Amino acid sequence: MALKPSQPLRLFAEHLREQRINLTERWMKAVFNDADLTESDRLTYEQLADHVPAILEELCSALEDQDLDQVEPSIERNAKLHGRLRWKQGYRIDELVRELDLLRQVLLGAIFGYAEQYPAFTRRHEERARYFIDEAISFVTLTSIREVMTERDRKIDEYTGRLERANHELLLKQKLVGELYESRMQLTRSVVHDLRNFLNVFSMALQMIARAPARTDTALALANRQVGDMKTLVDELVEYSIVLGDTNAFATEAIDLRALFDELVAACVPTVEAKGLRLVQRFDRELGTVVSNRLKLKQIALNLLSNAAKYTKVGEVEFDMHVCGESQWCLRVSDTGVGIGAADQERVFKEFERANHEDVPGVGLGLAIVRELCRTLHGDLRFASHEGEGTTFEIIFPLRLDTDG
Missing domain, CATH: 1.10.490.10 (Globins)
Structure with a gap:
């Protein structure tokens, strides 16, 4: 087949x-x-x-x-x-x-x-x-x-x-390092400048005492003012260096906000009333206990209240804590002071940067400290200001701070 x-x-x-x-x-x-x-x-x-x-x-x-x-x-x-x-x-x-x-x-x-x-x-x-x-x-x-x-x-x-991505991250890090270096150089220049001014005026006061004994009281008053200003500078530098250098995990705790509010009011009333201002207090009764870091919250509030009193000549300072949504709360400080001009609003949170009011004491570290502490506590910092009308700061905090987040 x-x-x-x-x-x-x-x-x-x-x-x-x-x-x-x-x-x-x-x-x-x-x-x-x-x-x-x-x-x-x-x-x-x-x-x-x-x-x-x-x-x-x-x-x-x-x-x-x-x-x-x-x-x-x-x-x-x-x-x-x-x-x-x-x-x-x-x-x-x-x-x-x-x-x-x-x-x-x-x-x-x-x-x-x-x-x-x-x-x-x-x-x-x-x-x-x-x-x-x-x-x-x-x-x-x-x-x-x-x-x-x-x-x-x-x-x-x-x-x-x-x-x-690695190159992009490297460029960002280089930029951050450059900005950090420039920031630290600016800080150094500012400190040196302020210290030199303080020492010059202090030296003038000593010379005045030596050359004109009759003006000793005036010279001593001038010297005391310079010592006070220098102490303020050193104190704020120490506070800012502690805030920046504190990289350790911080403890959170249950905080009775009503008790903290009353404590802050008692601390700032003398300063506010000494300038003839009125302190308006508002506390939301629905706001009870939160989980955060008490000391850092107190630092933030005191810095904002101190600034409000410092930059307000007439009128009032308002201090407010209230519930903000289901999982957040708000700390609010407002004033009827000189305000911050539009040209200054971008730089007031930087070290040694201040609004253009030379007659107001301070070295320009308060808001830099507030900004860094808000970042640490996961606070959303907002502010609005109009020159000649006043300034309002609002910070939205979580009711329960998650330090692992």
């Missing part, structure tokens, strides 16, 4: 299917023995075999049907997986091409061996089988290379993104 033209190829496909494990092992042996394939020595049997048995199965189906188009999607899927895995295993592209070329040689050797055993498998059948094998392995090779290139490009993009 004569064989149909396609039957010898089907029989050869069945032979390949039966010999699939043997052919895979023969191929792996060739790979292990190839001096150019260094990465394969590190792989286990399963890692090296990878998707090759599945590719051989699809090749057998193509030989049976004499149609590669039917199995091309499956071969492409397995080839992509093969290329992706080889990329992860550290293969170079030339190593990937070489190992697949060895697979081709093993399969071509299988054609030759089969033809010797079965005379019905003619030269025409050999050429047809060789065509399918060449086409299939070439397709696998091309697809695997493309997948390796895709993975490589993806990795390059990932590294490029990381590098760009």
Whole structure:
């Protein structure tokens, strides 16, 4: 009975299917023995075999049907997986091409061996089988290379993104370092300038005592004012350095805001009334206990109340604490003082920066301290001011401070 033209190829496909494990092992042996394939020595049997048995199965189906188009999607899927895995295993592209070329040689050797055993498998059948094998392995090779290139490009993009982010962070840090350096230099210049002025005036007072004993009282009053100003400068510098240098985790506690409010009112009433001002007090009865740091809250409030009294000549200072939403509360200090001009509002929170009121004592660290303490307590600091009308500061704090956040 004569064989149909396609039957010898089907029989050869069945032979390949039966010999699939043997052919895979023969191929792996060739790979292990190839001096150019260094990465394969590190792989286990399963890692090296990878998707090759599945590719051989699809090749057998193509030989049976004499149609590669039917199995091309499956071969492409397995080839992509093969290329992706080889990329992860550290293969170079030339190593990937070489190992697949060895697979081709093993399969071509299988054609030759089969033809010797079965005379019905003619030269025409050999050429047809060789065509399918060449086409299939070439397709696998091309697809695997493309997948390796895709993975490589993806990795390059990932590294490029990381590098760009790292470079951006570095630029930001350099900018912050530069700003910090400039800030510290400005602080140093300001301190030196103020100390020199204090010492000059103090020296003038001493000279006045030596040259004009009759004006001793005037000279002593001048010297005492300078000592007081110098003490204020040193005290604020110490307070600011403590705030900036305190990097340790601080303790939170349950705080009775009503008790703290009353304590703050008692502390600032003498200063406010000494200037002939009125202190307006408002406390929300719905506001009870909060979790925060009591000392830092007190520092913030005292600095704002002191500033309000300092920059207000007539009128009133208002001190208010109230609930603000379900999880927040608000500390509010307002005054009817000189206000802050639009040109000064950006800089008043910087060290040694003050609104242009030379007749008001101070060294310009109060609001810098407030800003830093608000950051520490997760407070949202807001303020509005109009020159000649007054200033309002509002800070929104969480009812429960999360120091891990």
